[in-house]
Amino acid sequence: MADLRVEINKLKLDNPVLTASGTFGYGHEFSDYIDLNRLGGYLVKGTTLHHREGNPYPRMAETPSGMLNAVGLQNKGVDYFIENIYPICSQYSSKAIVNVSGSCIDDYVACTEKIAALDKIEAIELNISCPNVKQGGMAFGTCPKSAEDVVAAVRKVYPKTLIVKLSPNVTDITEIARAAEAAGADSVSLINTLLGMAVNAETRKPILSTVTGGLSGAAVKPIALRMVWQTYKSVKIPVIGLGGIMNATDAIEFLLAGATAIQIGTANFIDPQITVKVVDGINEYLDRQGCKSVNEIIGGLIL
Amino acid sequence: MADLRVEINKLKLDNPVLTASGTFGYGHEFSDYIDLNRLGGYLVKGTTLHHREGNPYPRMAETPSGMLNAVGLQNKGVDYFIENIYPICSQYSSKAIVNVSGSCIDDYVACTEKIAALDKIEAIELNISCPNVKQGGMAFGTCPKSAEDVVAAVRKVYPKTLIVKLSPNVTDITEIARAAEAAGADSVSLINTLLGMAVNAETRKPILSTVTGGLSGAAVKPIALRMVWQTYKSVKIPVIGLGGIMNATDAIEFLLAGATAIQIGTANFIDPQITVKVVDGINEYLDRQGCKSVNEIIGGLIL
Amino acid sequence: MIKKNVLDMIVIDNQELSNNYFLLKLAPVDSSQSLPYAEAGQFVEIRVDKSPTTFLRRPISINFIDFDNNELWLLIQKIGDGTKALSQLKISDTLNIIYPLGNSFGLPEAQKSKLVLVGGGVGVAPMLYLGKVLFEKGYTPDFLLGFRSSSDIVLMDEFKKYGNVHITTEDGSFGEKGYVTNHSLLNEPIQKIFTCGPKPMMMAVAKYAKENSIECEVSLENTMACGFGVCLCCVEKTTEGHVCVCSDGPIFNIEKLTWQI
Amino acid sequence: MIKKNVLDMIVIDNQELSNNYFLLKLAPVDSSQSLPYAEAGQFVEIRVDKSPTTFLRRPISINFIDFDNNELWLLIQKIGDGTKALSQLKISDTLNIIYPLGNSFGLPEAQKSKLVLVGGGVGVAPMLYLGKVLFEKGYTPDFLLGFRSSSDIVLMDEFKKYGNVHITTEDGSFGEKGYVTNHSLLNEPIQKIFTCGPKPMMMAVAKYAKENSIECEVSLENTMACGFGVCLCCVEKTTEGHVCVCSDGPIFNIEKLTWQI
C-alpha cells in the first residue's frame, strides 16, 4: 500500500485520480456506483456566470475509439451551483474543483469571485479551451497573449489553487502553458478536446448540430501524452494530465510522462466505476514496482 | 456506373482514390493484392535528395484505433528512385506521385528538379509536415512564412502539378493552406500525422526510439475531416483529404467535406485490398444516391 | 430513485426472431443475486466488448423482466456494428450492463377507459413490460403494434398474455393495413396512450392524442453517451429548456415537449 | 517470389495446449481452394476482428502445413488482447490472413553433420514445419527445444515424427536442466543452426555459433505494422543498413546482423 498523496500547489489530494469536467456531472450522480470519497477529487461540470442552454441536439457522435461532443457548456449558472450543488459537494471528503468558463474576461472573473467565497472549494480549473462555444472558450486558449490576460485577471481575485485547462488545438502547447504560468497559474491541466467533425454519408449532413465538436476518449491518448510530456519539461508548476485515460495503465503512463495528477473523462461513460479501479490499479503498480510513494514515478520516464 | 474522374489542376485522375505516402511503398509491392491500375493514383514513399537510414528501431506503437510511427523518411534517395523504381512505375497506367521531403529548401528544390525531369511523373507532393525528422519536415509546415518560402522555391523549378502536404499540428491549418496557395501550390493534401507518444508503463520507457512519433489511422479521422472542411472553405485550390480513411464510407465523408481526391494510408496495412474496395464503394454510393459524377458530391455537405 | 447497478450478466438465450430482430435473455452471472426491481419504460446500457467500432455503451429498453426466473429480456434490432455484435452472443457469454436507467411510464390511478400501448417496429420493446405491469395492477391494456410486414411481427404470444393485441402492417400482410394511427382502435374512448417507435410514428400518435385531448407519453431515443445524466449529450428541448432524455426521460408527457405537431 | 494471398480461413480446431499456448488449425473457407505453397520460416498476418484494442494485424509464424488435409497450423502464445481474442476462436469461426509472408530458412544442399533446430518457448513454432521440410529432403534434423518447465512442453509427438527431439527446461522438470545453450547436443559436430525464440536466447545461440564457426540463421520478431515491406516500421540494423524484418527477413544469417555478441 503505497502513499498516493500528491500536491497541486496548496491543494492536497489523497491520491492523483481526479475526474474530468463535463464527464462527471456534479459528482453525486456517481454515488450509486462508487464511493466518491475514494477519489483524489472531482471536477464539476463547466460553470458559467449565467445559465446556459448549450447547443441544440444532436451533440454527440461516436468515433473510432472516441466521441465528439458539442454540449456547449450547458449549465444553470454559478448561483445555482452555490445554492443547490455546493451543499451536496460539501458532504464528501473528496475535493470538489469547479471548472470555470466564460465568454469574456469579466465573466470569468465574476464567476471566480463567487466560487472563491466557498470555503470547501479549494481550487478552480479555468477552462480556456472549450471548443464548443462561439465566444470565448478555446479562443482564449489558442494564443499566449489572451491566455495570459484571462489568467492574470482571474489570479487577482483568486487566492486559492488556480488550475488552467489548456487546449490541444495549438501549434505549441508549451507556449500557452508558459503564458499561464507567467500570469500566475498554480497548475495547468491538459488536454481539453481536439476539434473534430463527423458526417453522415447517407444524409450528407454533419452529425452534430454545430458541425464541429470536441474529440475525447482513447483515440486522443497518444496526443495528450505527448503534450503532457512536452509541457512537463517546459514549466515548473505541476501538470495535470488527461485525455483518453481508460484504465490504470493509461493513468500510470501520464504520471510517468510528468503528470502530478490525472483526470478521467469519457471513460466514466463506459465504466462508471473506472475511477476507483484506477486508484486501485495505481496502488498495485506501485507495490509491484517497489515504490513507496506515487511521487517516485511522476515524470519518471526513463529515456 | 458513375463517372469517377476528378482533376487536381493539370493532373487528371480516373478516380479520386489515391494512397498515402509511406504506407504504400513504391506501389508495386501491392501487385499481388490488387490491380494497381484501378487506383486514381498512388503516392510513393517520402523521397529525399540523399539516402536516409531513418530512425532507429522501434519505430512503431499501436494505439487505440491507430498507430504511431517514427520511420523518419528512410529511403534510398531520389537517384535510386529514378534508376530503379521509376521504370517500374512507368508500367502502370495509374498515376505515380512522388512525395518529396527535405531538411532545407535547397534539398527540396534539388530533389524536385530531378523528379521534374521524369516524363511520367505528373505531380509531386511536397511533404512539409513530417513529424519524425529532426531538421526540416514539420518545422516548415507549422508556420505560414516558412511554408510559403519552401513552396515558392519549389514552384519556381516545378511546372507540373504541385501538391503541398500539410501538418495537422497547428493552431489554424487554413492559415498554412492559404500560405501554400499564395506561394503557388496547385493543391493541398491533409493531414499528415499528429504528433503523439506512447509509453510502456512496466519498463517506464517510451516505446518509440524517438520518444514521439506520428499518429495515423481511424483515430484521427474526426480531426482530419474537420481540417479538410475548414481548408475547403478557405482556399480555392483543390483539397486532397486523408487521415483515418478505413472504408468507402469514410472516403465519401471526406469528399462531402470538400476533398476532390482522398488518400488511404494506414488502412493498407490492415487490408491491402482496401483501395479497390473503396473505389467500388464510392461507385455504389453514387449509384444509390443517383449521382452521375463524383464531382456532384465533392463539398456537398448539407448544412 | 431506484439504485443504478453495474451488473455482469450471462446470456441464457439469444433467439433470432423475425428478420433483423432478436431477443436476448440475460440473468445475473452471480445466480444468487436477484434482479433488482425496475419500472416500465426504463432501459439498460450495455457494454459491447467484441465490436472494435463500438466505443460507447448501447442503450436498450427493458423488454421484459421475469422476476420468477430472474431473467431480463431485451428485444433488439440489428442496426449497426454494436447491435450486430450483440446478435452474435452465444449462450453463456457474459456482458456488462448498467441497470435500470431513466424514468418510467406514468401509470394511471385507475383504469377508466382504454389504455393504449402503441409500439412501432423495435419500439414495441418497452410495451411488453409495461403491459405486464398494467396487467398485474388489474388493468387491461390494448397493445397497438405496427410493423412493416407480417414477417416482422414479434412476441405476439407474449403480448397476448397481458392484454388485447391489435396489429397494423404497412403492406397489409397481417392485421389492418397502414400505420398505427389509422387503426380502428383509435375510434374508441381512450384514457391514455403510451408510445415508442420511430420518431415520425410517435409524432403522428402525439398529434392524434393532442387533437383528441388524450393524455400521451412517448419514449424518446436520443443518442446517448453516458445514459445516466452526466454528459448532457442526449438533451431534448422541452418547455423547461434542455433536459436529459436519459435521466429526465426517456418517457415524456407530450405536453412537456416542443414538437411542432 | 511466392505470391502473397489474402485468404479467408475457417477455424477447424483450436486447442489449448500447455499453460498459455494454443494451437489454431485453419483451412480455407472455400474448401475447393488448396493452400498455396509456403516455405519454412515464413509467417502470416492475421486480422483480429473481435478485439477492440487490436488495430493492426498480428504476425504469426507458420507452425505447420498439412497439405494433404489442406490445414495451416499456428502455435500461439497468449500475450495481450490480440492473441487472447484468437485463443477464444471457436470451430467454424472465420478469420482473414495474409499468407505467406517473409523470406525463409536457407536449406543446405546436403546434410554433412547435425542440423540443429533450436526453439525457445513459442519460438519452437516455425521449427516444426522446418523440420518436416528437412525430413522430406531426407535429412535428419535435431530439434533442441527449450521451455520453462515440463508443463510448457508442446507438440512433442509432432516433432518426433521428423527428427530427434532434445529438451531443456529451466527448472529441470524435463530433459536437461538449464538453457538450450547448455545442452550436451551442442558438443557434437554441427553443420548449421536454425533458431527462433526470445531475443536473449537467440543471442546466446548466435554467440555460440559464431565462436564455433557454425552457420546460423535466426528468426526475428520485430514489431510490425504491415508485414509486407511497405511501412518500414520493423527494421533491423544490419551490415547493409536498415532492412525490413518482414520482407528481407524474418530469417537472417547472423553474419548479416550487427548484434554485439
Ligand SMILES: Cc1cc2nc3c(=O)[nH]c(=O)nc-3n(C[C@H](O)[C@H](O)[C@H](O)COP(=O)(O)OP(=O)(O)OC[C@H]3O[C@@H](n4cnc5c(N)ncnc54)[C@H](O)[C@@H]3O)c2cc1C
Ligand atoms: C433509451 C433508449 C432505448 C432504446 N431501446 C432499444 C431497444 O429496446 N431495442 C433496440 O433495438 N434499440 C433500442 N434503442 C436504439 C439502440 O440504442 C440503437 O439502435 C443502437 O444504439 C445502435 O447501435 P449500433 O452500434 O448497432 O448502430 P450504430 O453503428 O451506432 O448506428 C447505425 C446507424 O444508426 C444511427 N443511429 C443509431 N442509434 C440512433 C439513435 N438513437 N438515433 C438516431 N440515429 C441512430 C446511427 O447514426 C448510424 O447511422 C434505444 C435507444 C435509446 C436511447
Ligand SMILES: Cc1cc2nc3c(=O)[nH]c(=O)nc-3n(C[C@H](O)[C@H](O)[C@H](O)COP(=O)(O)OP(=O)(O)OC[C@H]3O[C@@H](n4cnc5c(N)ncnc54)[C@H](O)[C@@H]3O)c2cc1C
Ligand atoms: C514474424 C513474426 C512471427 C511471430 N510468430 C509467432 C508465433 O508463431 N506465435 C506466437 O505466439 N507469437 C508469434 N509472434 C509474436 C506475436 O506477433 C505477438 O505475440 C503478438 O503480436 C502479440 O499480440 P497481442 O495483441 O496478443 O499483444 P499486444 O497487446 O500487442 O502486446 C502485449 C505486450 O507484449 C509486447 N509485445 C508484443 N509483441 C511484441 C514484439 N514482437 N516485440 C516486443 N514486444 C512485443 C507489447 O509491447 C506489449 O507490452 C511473431 C512475431 C513476428 C514478428
Ligand SMILES: Cc1cc2nc3c(=O)[nH]c(=O)nc-3n(C[C@H](O)[C@H](O)[C@H](O)COP(=O)(O)O)c2cc1C
Ligand atoms: C461530454 C463532454 C463534456 C465536456 N465538458 C467540459 C466542460 O464543461 N469543461 C471542460 O473544461 N472540459 C469539458 N470536457 C472535456 C473533458 O473534461 C476532457 O478534457 C476531455 O474529454 C479529454 O479527456 P477524456 O478523453 O478522458 O474524456 C467535456 C468532455 C466531454 C466528453
Ligand SMILES: Cc1cc2nc3c(=O)[nH]c(=O)nc-3n(C[C@H](O)[C@H](O)[C@H](O)COP(=O)(O)O)c2cc1C
Ligand atoms: C508508417 C508511415 C509512414 C509514413 N511516411 C510518410 C512519408 O514518407 N511522407 C509523408 O508525407 N507522409 C507519411 N506518412 C503519413 C501518411 O502519408 C498519412 O498522412 C497519415 O498516415 C494519415 O493518413 P492515414 O490515417 O490514412 O494513415 C506516413 C505514415 C505512416 C503510418
Ligand code: FES
Ligand atoms: S446520455 Fe449522458 S446525459 Fe444523457
Ligand code: FES
Ligand atoms: S512491417 Fe511494414 S515494412 Fe515490415
